[in-house]
Amino acid sequence: MGLPVLAAADEVSPATGYVADIELQTETDFGRVLTRAERLFDEGELDQSGSAVVLVLHGPVLRSLLRPNYTLSKGLVNQAASLSALGVLEVKACRSWMDKNGVDERLLQPFVEVVPYGAEEVSSLIEDRGYIRF
Numbered sequence: 116m117g118l119p120v121l122a123a124a125d126e127v128s129p130a131t132g133y134v135a136d137i138e139l140q141t142e143t144d145f146g147r148v149l150t151r152a153e154r155l156f157d158e159g160e161l162d163q164s165g166s167a168v169v170l171v172l173h174g175p176v177l178r179s180l181l182r183p184n185y186t187l188s189k190g191l192v193n194q195a196a197s198l199s200a201l202g203v204l205e206v207k208a209c210r211s212w213m214d215k216n217g218v219d220e221r222l223l224q225p226f227v228e229v230v231p232y233g234a235e236e237v238s239s240l241i242e243d244r245g246y247i248r249f
Contacts, residue, residue: 134246136237138174173212199226209233
């Protein structure tokens with residue numbers, strides 16, 4: 116699966132942001148997405164609007180965001196937490212995927228929000244709040 120490509124920043128009005136519904140298999144894939152968001156923030160393409168980029172995750176990479184796995188995934192977790200604290204990134208996890216794959220949502224890092232169904236969350240952000248896919 117290829118990594119998502121962000122649309123040009125001038126396509127986004129101040130009230131909207133980007134959203135990605137992605138199933139990431141590896142920490143390397145997730146790291147690339149985070150690095151891309153961080154680079155766009157550094158270049159001034161994203162601001163600290165509170166939700167410039169929303170990642171709706173499902174897939175094995177969610178296990179990297181569990182507190183017991185912090186030592187193994189420290190760099191990735193710290194980068195995601197930092198971007199979240201800056202208001203550049205929101206990380207959301209699909210409860211449906213987690214339930215089917217035995218992932219306990221109570222063990223997720225505190226910056227990860229759980230949503231009932233990832234695809235529905237993405238549709239809502241696009242239809243109701245004007246987010247753009249990337």
